[in-house]
Amino acid sequence: MDSNQTQWGSTAWHLLSLVRAQTPLIQCITNFVSMDIVANTLLSAGASPAMLHAVEELRDFTPGVHALYVNVGTLSPSWLPAMTTAAQICNTHRTPWVLDPVAANASAFRFEACRELLRLKPTVVRGNASEIIALSLDSAEPNSSASKGVDSVHESTTAVEAAKLLARTSGAIVAVSGATDIVTDGNRVVGAHNGVAMMQKVTATGCSVTALIAAFVAVDKTHALDAAVSALAVFGVAAELGMKMAKGPASLRMHLIDALYGLDEAALHSHVNITSLS
Ligand SMILES: *[C@@H]1O[C@H](CO)[C@@H](O)[C@H](O)[C@H]1NC(C)=O
Numbered sequence: 001m002d003s004n005q006t007q008w009g010s011t012a013w014h015l016l017s018l019v020r021a022q023t024p025l026i027q028c029i030t031n032f033v034s035m036d037i038v039a040n041t042l043l044s045a046g047a048s049p050a051m052l053h054a055v056e057e058l059r060d061f062t063p064g065v066h067a068l069y070v071n072v073g074t075l076s077p078s079w080l081p082a083m084t085t086a087a088q089i090c091n092t093h094r095t096p097w098v099l100d101p102v103a104a105n106a107s108a109f110r111f112e113a114c115r116e117l118l119r120l121k122p123t124v125v126r127g128n129a130s131e132i133i134a135l136s137l138d139s140a141e142p143n144s145s146a147s148k149g150v151d152s153v154h155e156s157t158t159a160v161e162a163a164k165l166l167a168r169t170s171g172a173i174v175a176v177s178g179a180t181d182i183v184t185d186g187n188r189v190v191g192a193h194n195g196v197a198m199m200q201k202v203t204a205t206g207c208s209v210t211a212l213i214a215a216f217v218a219v220d221k222t223h224a225l226d227a228a229v230s231a232l233a234v235f236g237v238a239a240e241l242g243m244k245m246a247k248g249p250a251s252l253r254m255h256l257i258d259a260l261y262g263l264d265e266a267a268l269h270s271h272v273n274i275t276s277l278s
């Protein structure tokens with residue numbers, strides 16, 4: 001094992017240990033489909049989830065959270081003000097917050113909501129290639145080379161360029177999920193290779209790993225790129241360990257959560273697969 005992997009293993013273990021020791025309070029404004037697995041992912045990692053979204057509660061509650069997670073998966077007009085208000089409160093209190101722009105380009109309403117949320121400076125944005133490309137094209141100059149990439153949504157090189165562009169224009173760390181997860185601050189690009197294909201058959205695993213990123217940035221907001229990479233790797237390793245016992249998607253969901261709960265330093269070190277891509 002090369003020294004780089006050893007170092008990433010140590011970083012990921014350190015951050016997971018901090019989450020377990022500090023039990024950061026993570027407010028989640030997330031979609032109906034994901035609420036259960038997001039809360040259980042955070043609990044099994046050692047964090048404390050709070051699933052509240054009434055705008056009337058935010059002034060009292062949000063100033064005390066350690067990170068906020070916003071996910072637009074089942075967006076509605078009444079939820080958007082809660083998302084933007086909670087993000088603004090976090091910005092006032094220098095609390096990190098993380099955005100999951102689910103199906104960003106599914107409708108004009110959703111796209112505009114994602115743009116508005118991006119303007120509120122999330123610490124990390126995590127999406128799949130289509131979501132990140134759609135948002136990055138919007139942020140690109142109309143005639144730049146980046147704005148010509150719509151046709152190659154599945155080409156990973158395009159996703160890397162889109163992620164770098166979005167990171168630069170938004171100021172966020174940008175993570176793109178795929179066979180290899182890509183994380184960038186606009187300059188540095190890191191690949192996180194852990195995980196199993198069966199995760200795509202379990203709903204809301206993407207939502208769950210974004211919530212885990214929120215828990216990791218909650219304990220180290222000054223190194224958000226390392227925190228995002230580590231959370232992706234930890235979740236991916238838990239999926240690999242869980243897959244050894246799973247018979248299909250339903251049992252993978254259960255065993256992944258168990259593996260995350262029981263993950264120890266030796267297993268994390270021996271499975272972690274993170275490489276520098278630039
Ligand atoms: C990204 O996620 C959205 C929402 O789930 C989905 O419609 C889209 O096909 C996904 N794109 C890729 C490249 O996986």
Ligand SMILES: *[C@@H]1O[C@H](CO)[C@@H](O)[C@H](O)[C@H]1NC(C)=O
Binds near residue numbers: 133134137150
């Ligand atoms: C976003 O959606 C619109 C309307 O369906 C479509 O014309 C456009 O190509 C999409 N953009 C991307 C980047 O997928």
Ligand SMILES: *[C@@H]1O[C@H](CO)[C@@H](O)[C@H](O)[C@H]1NC(C)=O
Binds near residue numbers: 142143
């Ligand atoms: C983009 O390119 C088109 C066609 O070459 C040109 O008409 C338009 O003025 C350009 N727009 C900008 C903002 O440069």
Ligand SMILES: *[C@@H]1O[C@H](CO)[C@@H](O)[C@H](O)[C@H]1NC(C)=O
Binds near residue numbers: 180193
């Ligand atoms: C790490 O991931 C890469 C890309 O998927 C793969 O080629 C390589 O074999 C993996 N390394 C280990 C040690 O699993």
